[in-house]
Amino acid sequence: MLLAVVLTVIAVVSTLTIRAFLMSQLDQRVIDAGARAGPGVVVHLGAPPGEPPGLDFLRGPGVEPDAVGVRRFPDGTVSGAVLDGGTPPRLRELTREQTEAVLGIPADAEPHTLSVPGLGDYRLITVGHPDSGELVVTGVPMASVQEAIQQVLTVEVVVSAAGLVAAGLALVVVVKLALRPLRRVAGTAIRVSGQNLHEGEVEWLERVPAADTDPRTEVGQVGASLNRLLDHVTAALTARHATETRVRQFVADASHELRTPLASIRGYAELTRRGRAELPPDAAHAMRRVEAEATRMTSLVEDLLLLARLDAGRPLERTRVDLSPLVIDAVSDARAAGPGHHWRLTVPDEPLHVSADPARLQQVLVNLLANARTHTPPGTVVTTSLARLDGDAVELRVTDNGPGIAPEVLPNVFERFVRGDTSRSRSAGSTGLGLAIVAAVVAAHAGTVGVASAPGRTSFTVRLPAVNSQAGHSGSTPA
Template sequence: MHARSRHSLRVKLTLANVALLALGIVAATAVSVMAMRYYLLDQIDSELTRSRDSLRSSQLTMEVIDGLSELAIVRERFFQQDEGEARPDQILTAVGKGGGTVSPAGFTPSDDQRDLAAAVSDPRALAGDTEPHDIEVRGDAYRATATRLADGTYILLATSTEAVHRGVAKAIRLDLAIGTLLLALLACLTMFSVRRRMRPLEDMVETSSAIAEGDLTRRVPSSREATLEVEQLRVALNSMLHQVESAYRTRERSASQLRRFVADASHELRTPLSAIRGYLQLYDKGMLREAAERKRAWERVMAEADRMGRLVDELLFLARLDQQPELRFRNVDLSRLVRDAAEDLLVQQPERPVSVGADGALVVQADESGLRQVLGNLVGNVRTHTPADVPVRLGVERADGLVRLSVADEGPGLCQEDAARIFDRFFRAGGGAGSGLGMAIVQGVVQAHGGRVAVRTAPGEGLTVTVILPART
């Protein structure tokens, strides 16, 4: 199958080269032949035109021509021809007003002169045209013109073009012979060259087979026999293989992250489940005899159940974000959302200094519930991880076609290692409270809006989270 395919490719390339060369030979032959024919006919037309103009400008008549002593030369060269000789290259004859040939000084017109007069049906029209015409005299091709003498006699002048046609035919035959030889030579050279140049494709087949067997690091080697196109194919194939390998490695990393995510989720869910199971076992064995103990156990069970419910809700929300859901974009006033978040924080922690930089209205196209989730998570992190007296600033602004929404606190901040993992799921700096999914949700919602999240922090310098969104209006 492979050999047949390569053979087919070689044949196609050979036929294409031969066809292109054949078209070139035909075009070149046509142009050269037409140019040669035009040049030769132009030379004949020029001679005929000069002779006609000379007769026209002399104002001669047949009587004057007969009376001139030099007429003998004219008669010998133009008006007389021995019978049996080949048809002359040039014929000159006189035609009277009635259309018949004229016998100058008693000399009888030759057969060629009468044939020329018979071939020209309308001497008047021929004399009136500035360019010579093609005519046929007893099967031979001629170029003819005419002029009118002062006494009304028409002089017909004709020059044979048979030599021109024979030369053109010979040139065509020669070009066709040489062209056929060139085509045969090109076909042989193309078959040999294509067979040699296509050898690197075998390396590509071998590399593809090795990759199919699992060797993703295999690449197509360079070859001295490769043409430019084959080398481009090799480079493109190696680039594609690199992308395939990268995608495979990325999939492996994603699978590893998924396994780690499931393990972390299992661990996070195991803690509240263990607490609930423990209190239920205490209750089942009757070890909670006091009402206060039973009340405390019930509150702990409810708290752990609430914690587990929130964790499951956040996991489901992240799962929907991973599936790239369609957001409900509509006009949203970000300034109002920022002010609402600040008011919620003040209600929960009245003693915390809160400043808001959101004057006026800043309307963009966004998913309102998603942005409220982002602000809620950011403000919740500030409320959970910083002392109640630490100042907080919330702000929003539009600049350079982007919307920047920031939440900054003056708390203890994070070290560089923790800041690098702040968006990892289930990551909690210093093992603090919370599920560790809040910042992952923030990043997922912002990326679903086509934006990004930036974090600036250092130990003792607080934490600033900036959400950058495209300014859709």
């Protein structure tokens, strides 16, 4: 754009300059012609037959072809002619209209521009005799000047266009070359930003190649800074991972160590309660409470230990498990624990195998069914269904028509220690780890778990990859 503006300005200025120069030359010629033809200059009235009188100065030396001349004699008669370019040169009489147009210019002995009808643009000068009233108008055509200007303009436009195209191409090439290092640096940044950095052990992070870290260039400074930043990020991530690992190890160790003393407390409390000696009623109550709290703490410790182990990425004991009997057993247990609820079960009549740790899957089922039991009032219908999905997946769904999960809890319901703080859940000894365990176990099995909840319908959906690919009949029979 800048170049185009500059080229345009140059073209306009140079054209105007050339035009002014050519016009001044033309004016000089007109003035000279006028001086030669002016009134008082000897006129040969004996014009050749058929030619207008008093204009033979047009045939004189230095008059160019197509020059016009008009003379008004003192008696008012007018004669006008244009010089024919042929050999020998001849004078052609002007029409009345042309003559009148030529006489219309101011008689001030200055050159004027006029478009003579039928002849084109002329530069004309009028010289008058103050006493006799005689007038002579002389004019030379502007065609030569116009042609010259036209040519200059054409050349300027062509050269400018070619220059613009060449400059544009050169610019593209130069910019591309100049930006190549920056593009390499950007490529590194893009690839690193695509890596998974928010959890787990840090993978090696790519660095900007040494060639693009020269601090003497701007791009090199960017590259070097990026590398420094990546060093810091790697160090921070490594530190984070080490801390996480330590905390996990600590939780796992602490949970493990707590199991034995908890079992002892439980055992002694039970022993005392059932002992021979009759306990006073408040002591018996205290022992029952000690036992109940110890039991609750044991399950909490077990949950923590399981989560710590899953976090540590311990490999699962994988076997080929048929989900149907597992689900049937879990629902039977839930029915026994919650006789006030209505339990429904749908399993397909073909086996549904997954590669899994059966004890962990059992825990998933127990946690989901326990939630459906403890977080809903009696009379709630809980439907458990198992089905094979297209694309080799198994879907387990636990749906209840209870009051639903509180909206403020729902988005984080799979996180640890997140629970709806109702009096019911507190009295049932809720810790908020149940769904966290579900999520961790399902993730360890390369599955997904989702929840949809509204008052009257809460549904947990677990999907696990199936092992056998026998497709086909997947009809369900109510059990």
